[in-house]
Amino acid sequence: MLITMSEEELHRIGVIKGVCNKQLTQMTAASMLGLTRRHIQRLVNQFRQDGEVGLVSKRRGQASNRRFLPEFREKVFTLVKQKYADFKPTFACEKLAELHGIKLSSETLRQWLITEGLWRVRKRKQKKIYQPRYRRECYGDLVQIDGSHHDWFEGRSAKCCLLVFIDDATSQLMSLRFCESETSYDYMNITREYIDNYGKPIAFYSDKHSVFKVNSPSRKSSKQMTQYGRILYELNIELICANSSQAKGRVERANRTLQDRLIKEMRLAGINTIEEANAWLPEFMADFNRRFACSAYSSQDAHRPAQESAVELDDIFTRQSSRTVSNSLTLQYDKVIYLLDPTDKAKRLVNKRVMIYDYPDGTIALRYCGEELTYSVFDTLRHVQQGEIVSNKRLGAALAFAKESQEERAEEHHRHRNKKAGSRKAQARCINPVFMQDVEFKASLTRD
Template sequence: MLITMCEKELHRLGVIKDICHKRITQVAAATLLNLTRRHVQRLVNQYRLHGDIGLVSKRRNMPSNRRYPTEFKEQILNIVKDKYSDFKPTFACEKLLENHNISLSSETLRQWMVADGLWTVRRRKKRQIYQPRYRRDCVGELIQIDGSHHDWFEGRSPKCCLLVFIDDATSKLMSLYFCEAETTYDYMNVTRQYIAEHGKPIALYSDKHSVFKINSPSRKTSKQMTQYSRALYELNIELICANSSQAKGRVERANFTLQDRLIKEMRLAGINTIEEANAWVPHYISIHNTRFACLPHSTDDKHRLLQESSIELDDIFARQVSRSLTSSLTLQYDKVIYILTPTDKAKCLVGKKVMIYDYPDGTLSIQHCGESFEYSIFDKLRNVQQGEVVSNKRLGAVLAAAKRSQDEREKEPSRNRNSRMASRKAPKRAMNPVYLTDVEFKASSSRD
């Protein structure tokens, strides 16, 4: 019979054979094996009666005396099947302790879930080798940002995007913001919230999305900036674009964790809409940071105090476009012609550049050297509907907006179906503009 012995049993066998051949005494063997002399005598008797197999443990391949009762195991698996069937073992263990006051090893639960078919052991892929990079030393020195498009509400609401701001030094979640798509206005809104709560960081680390970087081959050599990068420049915040996703791996791994844990936390909390999620998400941030954040190398905080006033911030976090004022005191923006009220100051601006401030709330302001001018709207381009070039990440939101617009047009009378569709890049206007007819526009031009 083939006997398989462990290293400890093989060592004991050699010492017991020396005792039987009288090469060593039992007292010396007890010291060598760290056993009592009486136990050494028992081992010698077992060897003389049964040979080598007498030194093999009788508990081998037998269930442990410290194993959990079968009833307890069935109770745990029933709870997991009922409430946490798609949870990973570690996360399920945390919820068992938090919600059911049941303390259990995550490895034990993993083995139970694997045996019961609730968890599948996945073969790990070969890890790719990337050059390591040390964390930054201080909080606020480098903030990694990214947008994660996912079905965050598991079908209870349409798919949306989560904007994630994470600190490079500590892996702390600094801000989370749910929105319909990854747009310039949404990044401006969450950045303004971040600055109001934490202050201005040294730099933001992002990908090469068109919100952050001009990717058009014809404009790459120009010094033009996107609206978001222009806002950060005015706030004296550096914007760095990574060459690959692995370069900003902390925020990418955070997205993977959020797509697992945040979704289930919102399910347990009964969160079903973007508005509810944005109001509730600070609670999750504190839980996440307690679990995953680490201490920085230095205790210094590199966030800087905000010096700008709220009015200046309104202008900074707005889409800013310059236009030349015609001799008719008109200018065109977003498929609309705007007519300035013919005051003496407005007439002095003919041929000069004026600034258009398009705010996230939908309002619009026309200014020159900080002074605002009243205007009216002449909708000359109401029949023009040019095809838009949209980012792949915004395609879902654009299609949803197109469907809503089509449904509204179907309900309108046929005479109103040719009304102008404003560009989807700009928010819905919050004001009630005055539209001029062709006759009124010509009369106004002749008076000027």
């Protein structure tokens, strides 16, 4: 009869053979198998009497002594069919224990239900395979960019975001910048700094954050670009959005390393604020690249010099939008009404679209066909649209700003209430005769 043995039994047979052939002592065999010497002697006697079959468990193929009785199993099936037919195994187990006093493992019940065809095993979704991609050959050919939201200062300052630019060919950190949240202006500033330091790369590789891609369902079919996408288009830099985080794994792994090393380095350096960190980051980048950067396959530098002047770059790195001039020479942008000076040139712009340049420092410029238009701020709209959407990556900064504004308004309201209350008391004392009589009566009691 053919008997299938487990690896443990095969190992035990080999050790017992070694004892029988006097290649191992019984004490050595006992330590190897985790048994006592007397048990080793029993196994040796069984092996000499019955051979290898004597070392096989005699209970193989027999039912376990701890098995549930068939009557108990039928009772469970009856209850499940009558009361818990649509319950999942774990939930049914809880109810059996709570309402019927039947203690049973949820996995045991699951296997019973599968055997009886009362529960169907769910097929697990096959994990998607991401095969590795070779590095780009040239330095500056592809730069991966991402924002990492983390408690970078370990509670010494508020949570913030670190913008990371890393070269795909060399894993070299190109630019780092701390900011309160992941906004278009922050990416404009770090990209401008990157171009000033290295030039223009061939392409940036990012995720599908709203800074890089228009994610509105109604606009997916259109060719509308975000402000950051428009900037890269004017600079002749390609923007590639990855379909998954694994696709831009180089910057994701760099974020994980930075969340370990950078935090500890800032703790040792005594850096507690965003301003201090941004001033110190070049020193950290130089040390990091010395340790972890590698050489590119090609010695060619794919960066291109910026052909635009500093003034042209200032105009490119802005939020640009167009508005129609009304009959009263006004236009509205960002809840502010701007009034054009009533010149002959401005009067000819009625019902025409003018460009608005919103610079990162907060200044606004109005232009038509490249010509500057003079204006004044007419009014600031005070109403707030309740349907305004805040990106989830900016929610922390938005809530912090809202909390600060609410505290300031609460203090101002409290001071206003105290001031009004004081004025009302003063008026009551002056004009209320009942109050005056009460004061005179209390004074008489004091005198008496």
